[in-house]
Amino acid sequence: MAEGTIEPRVLKGFRDYLPAQEKKRRDFIRKVEDSFASRGFVPIDTPAMEYAEVLLGKGGGETEKQVYRFRDHGDRDVALRFDLTVPFARFMAEHLGELYLPFKRYHIAKVWRGENTQRGRFREFYQCDCDIVGPDSAGSDFEILASMASALNALGIRDFTLNVSHRGVFNLLLERLGLAGKSVEILRAVDKLSKIGKEETRTLISAIAGEAAAENILAFISPGGDFGEVLSRMESLTGGESPGSERLKRIKEMADQSGLGGSIVLNPAITRGLDYYTGIVFETFLGALPGIGSVCSGGRYNDLASLYTKERLPGVGASIGMDRLLAALEELIPGGYGARESGVIIPCMEESLLGAAFALAERLRGRGVSAEVFTEKKKLPQQFAYAEKKGIPFAVIMGPDEAARGVYGLKDLGSRESRDGLGFEELVQILAKDGA
Amino acid sequence: MAEGTIEPRVLKGFRDYLPAQEKKRRDFIRKVEDSFASRGFVPIDTPAMEYAEVLLGKGGGETEKQVYRFRDHGDRDVALRFDLTVPFARFMAEHLGELYLPFKRYHIAKVWRGENTQRGRFREFYQCDCDIVGPDSAGSDFEILASMASALNALGIRDFTLNVSHRGVFNLLLERLGLAGKSVEILRAVDKLSKIGKEETRTLISAIAGEAAAENILAFISPGGDFGEVLSRMESLTGGESPGSERLKRIKEMADQSGLGGSIVLNPAITRGLDYYTGIVFETFLGALPGIGSVCSGGRYNDLASLYTKERLPGVGASIGMDRLLAALEELIPGGYGARESGVIIPCMEESLLGAAFALAERLRGRGVSAEVFTEKKKLPQQFAYAEKKGIPFAVIMGPDEAARGVYGLKDLGSRESRDGLGFEELVQILAKDGA
Numbered sequence: 110m111a112e113g114t115i116e117p118r119v120l121k122g123f124r125d126y127l128p129a130q131e132k133k134r135r136d137f138i139r140k141v142e143d144s145f146a147s148r149g150f151v152p153i154d155t156p157a158m159e160y161a162e163v164l165l166g167k168g169g170g171e172t173e174k175q176v177y178r179f180r181d182h183g184d185r186d187v188a189l190r191f192d193l194t195v196p197f198a199r200f201m202a203e204h205l206g207e208l209y210l211p212f213k214r215y216h217i218a219k220v221w222r223g224e225n226t227q228r229g230r231f232r233e234f235y236q237c238d239c240d241i242v243g244p245d246s247a248g249s250d251f252e253i254l255a256s257m258a259s260a261l262n263a264l265g266i267r268d269f270t271l272n273v274s275h276r277g278v279f280n281l282l283l284e285r286l287g288l289a290g291k292s293v294e295i296l297r298a299v300d301k302l303s304k305i306g307k308e309e310t311r312t313l314i315s316a317i318a319g320e321a322a323a324e325n326i327l328a329f330i331s332p333g334g335d336f337g338e339v340l341s342r343m344e345s346l347t348g349g350e351s352p353g354s355e356r357l358k359r360i361k362e363m364a365d366q367s368g369l370g371g372s373i374v375l376n377p378a379i380t381r382g383l384d385y386y387t388g389i390v391f392e393t394f395l396g397a398l399p400g401i402g403s404v405c406s407g408g409r410y411n412d413l414a415s416l417y418t419k420e421r422l423p424g425v426g427a428s429i430g431m432d433r434l435l436a437a438l439e440e441l442i443p444g445g446y447g448a449r450e451s452g453v454i455i456p457c458m459e460e461s462l463l464g465a466a467f468a469l470a471e472r473l474r475g476r477g478v479s480a481e482v483f484t485e486k487k488k489l490p491q492q493f494a495y496a497e498k499k500g501i502p503f504a505v506i507m508g509p510d511e512a513a514r515g516v517y518g519l520k521d522l523g524s525r526e527s528r529d530g531l532g533f534e535e536l537v538q539i540l541a542k543d544g545a
Numbered sequence: 546m547a548e549g550t551i552e553p554r555v556l557k558g559f560r561d562y563l564p565a566q567e568k569k570r571r572d573f574i575r576k577v578e579d580s581f582a583s584r585g586f587v588p589i590d591t592p593a594m595e596y597a598e599v600l601l602g603k604g605g606g607e608t609e610k611q612v613y614r615f616r617d618h619g620d621r622d623v624a625l626r627f628d629l630t631v632p633f634a635r636f637m638a639e640h641l642g643e644l645y646l647p648f649k650r651y652h653i654a655k656v657w658r659g660e661n662t663q664r665g666r667f668r669e670f671y672q673c674d675c676d677i678v679g680p681d682s683a684g685s686d687f688e689i690l691a692s693m694a695s696a697l698n699a700l701g702i703r704d705f706t707l708n709v710s711h712r713g714v715f716n717l718l719l720e721r722l723g724l725a726g727k728s729v730e731i732l733r734a735v736d737k738l739s740k741i742g743k744e745e746t747r748t749l750i751s752a753i754a755g756e757a758a759a760e761n762i763l764a765f766i767s768p769g770g771d772f773g774e775v776l777s778r779m780e781s782l783t784g785g786e787s788p789g790s791e792r793l794k795r796i797k798e799m800a801d802q803s804g805l806g807g808s809i810v811l812n813p814a815i816t817r818g819l820d821y822y823t824g825i826v827f828e829t830f831l832g833a834l835p836g837i838g839s840v841c842s843g844g845r846y847n848d849l850a851s852l853y854t855k856e857r858l859p860g861v862g863a864s865i866g867m868d869r870l871l872a873a874l875e876e877l878i879p880g881g882y883g884a885r886e887s888g889v890i891i892p893c894m895e896e897s898l899l900g901a902a903f904a905l906a907e908r909l910r911g912r913g914v915s916a917e918v919f920t921e922k923k924k925l926p927q928q929f930a931y932a933e934k935k936g937i938p939f940a941v942i943m944g945p946d947e948a949a950r951g952v953y954g955l956k957d958l959g960s961r962e963s964r965d966g967l968g969f970e971e972l973v974q975i976l977a978k979d980g981a
Contacts, residue, residue, distance in 0.1 A: 366900025
């Protein structure tokens with residue numbers, strides 16, 4: 110940094126996205142958006158900044174501490190959104206009259222939290238949510254699960270399991286054990302099973318509920334068996350069939366009938382810590398990278414917007430962990446996700462040929478080939494070095510000789526092989542075949 | 546609003562985007578991104594929030610008053626970005642070692658300004674910028690102009706003019722008139738020509754520069770004549786050929802050679818109020834809607850990042866007025882921009898057929914047809930009403946009879962015509978033909 114200038118730096122917990130990373134992120138968002146759209150989800154957007162009262166209504170302790178909150182020019186108490194769920198609830202309450210139910214929306218946008226960056230957390234990140242508000246039906250529960258499968262497929266991921274359970278069935282168990290009043294603490298303990306293991310979880314639950322109850326709960330949440338077997342065990346521990354167990358059965362039937370059966374696992378240890386879930390809950394794990402944890406998760410809630418309206422709005426939703434999945438894709442896809450570049454560069458051979466180069470680039474783009482003109486005369490190796498840094502695979506050569514003859518040269522910037530005297534159609538054919 | 550709840554409302558100057566509007570905006574962004582990418586521009590992203598010192602360095606009076614600025618949890622003096630140019634300058638200075646020049650980037654993102662909403666301004670809006678940093682060449686100037694033309698073409702707009710001038714040539718005129726010291730005031734007066742007319746502009750300039758000089762300036766900025774004629778007049782009033790007039794000539798040559806000549810107008814009244822432009826400046830007007838003003842504009846600057854680095858970084862850039870263009874597209878495109886929906890709905894005829902409906906939807910999506918399953922049993926007219934509200938053109942009917950026979954019905958929700966007993970391939974063919 111030079112003296113007398115301002116140090117160019119970003120705030121702690123914030124980051125720039127350079128082209129290589131930002132391209133991947135944009136590609137990711139497009140694939141997920143296309144996948145959602147092809148199933149009938151529609152996009153919305155809400156302001157980054159809202160009345161603090163609207164965003165913090167209930168004032169969740171941990172969240173409130175992390176929220177960016179300040180006074181605006183009109184001395185209004187405002188805050189930056191810290192998730193997309195609260196603004197969606199406000200949105201539904203405000204626009205209910207203009208919308209139709211079921212309302213299937215997706216929203217992919219930035220949120221801000223003043224998190225502790227020591228844990229590797231960022232203070233600005235994307236959330237990627239989809240929800241169906243209106244029906245409380247097995248079909249809409251399944252649609253959300255199937256949407257997650259579609260999104261993962263669209264990203265090129267086939268090996269994953271959707272781990273599903275039902276909060277209602279779990280609550281039945283707690284009622285039978287006389288522990289309904291301690292459900293929040295127990296849910297949080299159960300949520301730790303995969304992290305701390307069975308014995309530590311037993312100790313935790315015993316401390317809350319006593320040893321006998323802990324035994325029952327552990328029997329309920331222990332993995333093992335196929336969907337039917339696990340469901341039978343859950344039913345036998347909760348007094349037989351219940352609306353929750355029936356719902357799980359229906360979801361599994363639909364999954365089997367539509368080809369998703371193999372990806373759905375009944376896993377009663379999935380509870381989701383958050384207390385607003387009332388029906389199905391789920392988390393999603395990658396077969397090749399189980400250690401990174403759940404890449405998308407969600408569940409059914411009883412009432413989305415009770416803070417803002419007396420209208421009851423049940424729904425089911427999911428959130429895709431975009432940063433976690435982007436990192437996973439880097440590991441899973443050989444050569445790196447979205448690493449392959451396409452297109453050509455047209456080097457500037459002579460200043461006087463730039464107009465012809467722009468004309469050629471336009472013709473190539475008209476045939477679906479991305480084409481960049483190098484816009485000033487520099488030594489050719491410098492121009493090639495630029496193209497290589499950008500990952501452009503081909504250069505189309507048009508010097509005075511080629512221009513006079515109406516032909517082109519083509520240089521493969523990877524193999525360094527060249528071909529000369531190509532006509533325009535030949536050029537397009539080669540580039541189309543090589544995916545440029 | 547019910548009693549005891551929080552009023553669901555957004556801040557003044559902020560707005561929600563409902564699906565119909567947000568779809569248009571996302572479509573707009575994709576088209577512009579694809580257009581930029583096909584020319585070799587790459588995307589970047591920067592944080593929404595930065596150190597206030599970084600964003601406000603020079604402390605522009607009007608801007609500073611509008612900036613959202615506050616103390617974060619670590620008592621840092623932070624602000625929300627109010628444009629994409631300042632963060633880009635900081636980005637270039639910070640990452641110069643990791644990048645290559647010429648650096649061609651685009652950035653489409655939200656910015657925030659506490660503007661006076663009485664003038665119809667919004668406090669949160671998108672900016673859509675592209676820049677080429679590095680070369681000071683006619684080729685890169687032209688690339689930016691051609692990029693604007695490509696972006697407009699990609700949006701379906703053909704009838705527009707890129708109104709170009711050159712700040713250096715204008716400065717020559719002021720020097721000859723001994724008015725170099727008053728250039729900022731005069732630029733601002735000239736900038737008003739199209740709004741207040743020739744006579745009022747004459748009065749304004751006379752007050753700054755005297756009547757004789759005002760006459761000269763008005764002769765210079767008055768429209769009339771083709772590119773060559775205007776250029777001759779500019780040269781004769783500024784002492785003959787100059788680097789600026791040569792640059793304009795070269796840009797026009799390249800435009801003619803690459804098919805853009807007809808869209809470029811030499812308009813010496815274009816000066817752009819901002820004082821950081823040093824070379825070409827331009828504004829873009831729509832032939833069918835001249836009254837809405839410039840829809841994209843920009844120019845060449847001498848040094849992007851002098852606030853943060855001693856490295857000199859000349860560049861040329863442009864900004865697309867997204868909100869203005871979206872409004873223009875609504876007027877220009879019959880039926881509304883992006884209004885046509887595609888795809889089918891599969892109504893729920895029987896709860897037991899939902900799994901088969903999901904399977905059918907998956908098969909249709911595999912063939913490129915967007916397909917939404919209605920996920921609970923309701924009266925058919927209600928399901929059709931939902932599809933119509935969403936603008937879905939077709940319904941695929943699969944009741945118990947169709948399911949038993951392995952056939953489908955198809956209902957056109959616009960014309961209300963139905964066809965029965967279709968096989969899957971027939972269905973796909975009809976839907977592909979109708980663009981569903």
